[in-house]
Amino acid sequence: MRRRIADVAIKMFVEEGYEKVSIRNIADKIEYSPATIYLYFKDKDRLLYEVQTEAFHKLTDHFRDKITDKDPFKRLEQLAMAYIGFAWENPELYDLMFIIKAPMNAIPEEERWEGGDGSYLALLDLVNECVEKKVIKYTDPNLAAMSMWAFAHGLISLQLRGRCLKATSYTVEDLPQVIEKAAREFLNNMKA
Amino acid sequence: MRRRIADVAIKMFVEEGYEKVSIRNIADKIEYSPATIYLYFKDKDRLLYEVQTEAFHKLTDHFRDKITDKDPFKRLEQLAMAYIGFAWENPELYDLMFIIKAPMNAIPEEERWEGGDGSYLALLDLVNECVEKKVIKYTDPNLAAMSMWAFAHGLISLQLRGRCLKATSYTVEDLPQVIEKAAREFLNNMKA
DNA sequence: AAATATACTGAACAGTGTTTATTTTCCAAA
DNA sequence: TTTGGAAAATAAACACTGTTCAGTATATTT
Structure with missing residues (x-):
C-alpha cells in the first residue's frame, strides 16, 4: 500500500x-x-521525502548510464552533464529533490539523507580521485565537490524558477546550450 | 494604501x-x-512581486555600500561577497527574490523584471569592464555574468534549503566561511 | 458464533486564496 | 444642511488545503 x-x-x-x-x-x-x-x-512532508528518495534512485540510474569514461576528469564532465540533463528532463523531480524545502523537514536532525547522500558521495568519490591524480586545481575535495554541485544547481534552479530568462538576454531556445556551455567553461577553469 | x-x-x-x-x-x-x-x-503573486521589488532596492543599496574599490576585479570580488552577505542576512527576502516561483508569475511574458534586471545589469556592467580590461578569463560577458550569478546562487540556495548540511560533512558553524572560501576559489579560477 | 484485530472512511477542524454583493464613508452640489 | 453619488471597505461565501478522530466495515482468530 x-x-x-x-x-x-x-x-x-x-x-x-x-x-x-x-x-x-x-x-x-x-x-x-x-x-x-x-x-x-506521517504527513505530506514524509510522503514527499519518500517520492524524493525514489527520484534519487532514478538519478543514480541516470548516472550509471552516462558516466562511463576511464579518465577521471572526463568522468567528472560526464557527471556534470548527466546532472544537468536529468534536471532538464525531470524538472518537477529536480524541484522536490533540490529546491523545495518541505521534504527536508521530514528528516530528523541526526538522520542520514537517504537519497541525497548517495548521489553526493558519487560526486565526492570522483572528485577525490581527481584531486589525488591532480587533474583539477582544487586541493580540498569537499570544497571542490560542493563548488561543482553549487554551480550546476545554480544554473538549473535559476532557469527553473524563471530568473534566467527574465534577467539575461538569452531566449528559451538558447538556454539549454548556454547552460551546457557555462558548465564546460567552469570545468575548463578548474582543470589542472 | x-x-x-x-x-x-x-x-x-x-x-x-x-x-x-x-x-x-x-x-x-x-x-x-x-x-x-x-x-x-490583483492577487498574492502580485503582492509578492511588489515586496520583491522593495527587496531589490535593499540589495541595490547594499551593493552601493560594499562595492567601492577602484580595481574592477576587486570590485567583482566585493560584489560576490556582498551578494552572499545579503543572502545570509536576509534569507527570507533572498527566498522570494530568487527561489520562490510565485512572484515571477505576476510578470507578463513581455514585461521587464523591474527589480532583478537592475541588479543583474550591475553585475553585467562590471563583468563587461573586466572582459574589456582582460582581468578575467572569460571572453563572453553574458556567460561570465550568468556563471558568477549561478555559482553564488547555487551555494546560497543549497544552504538555505537544507541540502548542504545534509549532504556535505560541514557543520552549521563552518558553512558561512566555507561558502566564502568556495566563492574566493571560484573567483581565483576565473582570474586572467 | 463471539471476540479481537486490522483496514478504512465520513465528517469535522482550522486554515488558505479569492470573489461578490452589500454596506459604510466621504465629499461635493443643491 | 440635506442629499446624491462616487469611492472605500467589508461580511460572507466558495472552493480549496493538510490533518485528526470517532466510528464503521472487513478479516482473522479463538
Whole structure:
C-alpha cells in the first residue's frame, strides 16, 4: 500500500507539478479516502521525502548510464552533464529533490539523507580521485565537490524558477546550450 | 494604501517567514479586511512581486555600500561577497527574490523584471569592464555574468534549503566561511 | 458464533486564496 | 444642511488545503 501511494504520488508530481497535487488528489486517484494516506505516511512532508528518495534512485540510474569514461576528469564532465540533463528532463523531480524545502523537514536532525547522500558521495568519490591524480586545481575535495554541485544547481534552479530568462538576454531556445556551455567553461577553469 | 500594505507585508515576511504569512495575517496586522488587499493588488503573486521589488532596492543599496574599490576585479570580488552577505542576512527576502516561483508569475511574458534586471545589469556592467580590461578569463560577458550569478546562487540556495548540511560533512558553524572560501576559489579560477 | 484485530472512511477542524454583493464613508452640489 | 453619488471597505461565501478522530466495515482468530 505504501508502494501504491508512493507510485501514484511520483507519477502525479511529474505529470501535474508538485504545487497542483494535494493529498486529496492522490487519494482520489487510488480511490481511497484521504485519511488512508495518513495510515502509511506521517504527513505530506514524509510522503514527499519518500517520492524524493525514489527520484534519487532514478538519478543514480541516470548516472550509471552516462558516466562511463576511464579518465577521471572526463568522468567528472560526464557527471556534470548527466546532472544537468536529468534536471532538464525531470524538472518537477529536480524541484522536490533540490529546491523545495518541505521534504527536508521530514528528516530528523541526526538522520542520514537517504537519497541525497548517495548521489553526493558519487560526486565526492570522483572528485577525490581527481584531486589525488591532480587533474583539477582544487586541493580540498569537499570544497571542490560542493563548488561543482553549487554551480550546476545554480544554473538549473535559476532557469527553473524563471530568473534566467527574465534577467539575461538569452531566449528559451538558447538556454539549454548556454547552460551546457557555462558548465564546460567552469570545468575548463578548474582543470589542472 | 498600496505602500501601507507592501510595508507591512515585507516586514512580516522578514519576521515570520514567507510560508507562514497569509493574506488574512497581513489584513489583521493593518486592521483591514482581507478583501481590501485585493483592491490594491490583483492577487498574492502580485503582492509578492511588489515586496520583491522593495527587496531589490535593499540589495541595490547594499551593493552601493560594499562595492567601492577602484580595481574592477576587486570590485567583482566585493560584489560576490556582498551578494552572499545579503543572502545570509536576509534569507527570507533572498527566498522570494530568487527561489520562490510565485512572484515571477505576476510578470507578463513581455514585461521587464523591474527589480532583478537592475541588479543583474550591475553585475553585467562590471563583468563587461573586466572582459574589456582582460582581468578575467572569460571572453563572453553574458556567460561570465550568468556563471558568477549561478555559482553564488547555487551555494546560497543549497544552504538555505537544507541540502548542504545534509549532504556535505560541514557543520552549521563552518558553512558561512566555507561558502566564502568556495566563492574566493571560484573567483581565483576565473582570474586572467 | 463471539471476540479481537486490522483496514478504512465520513465528517469535522482550522486554515488558505479569492470573489461578490452589500454596506459604510466621504465629499461635493443643491 | 440635506442629499446624491462616487469611492472605500467589508461580511460572507466558495472552493480549496493538510490533518485528526470517532466510528464503521472487513478479516482473522479463538
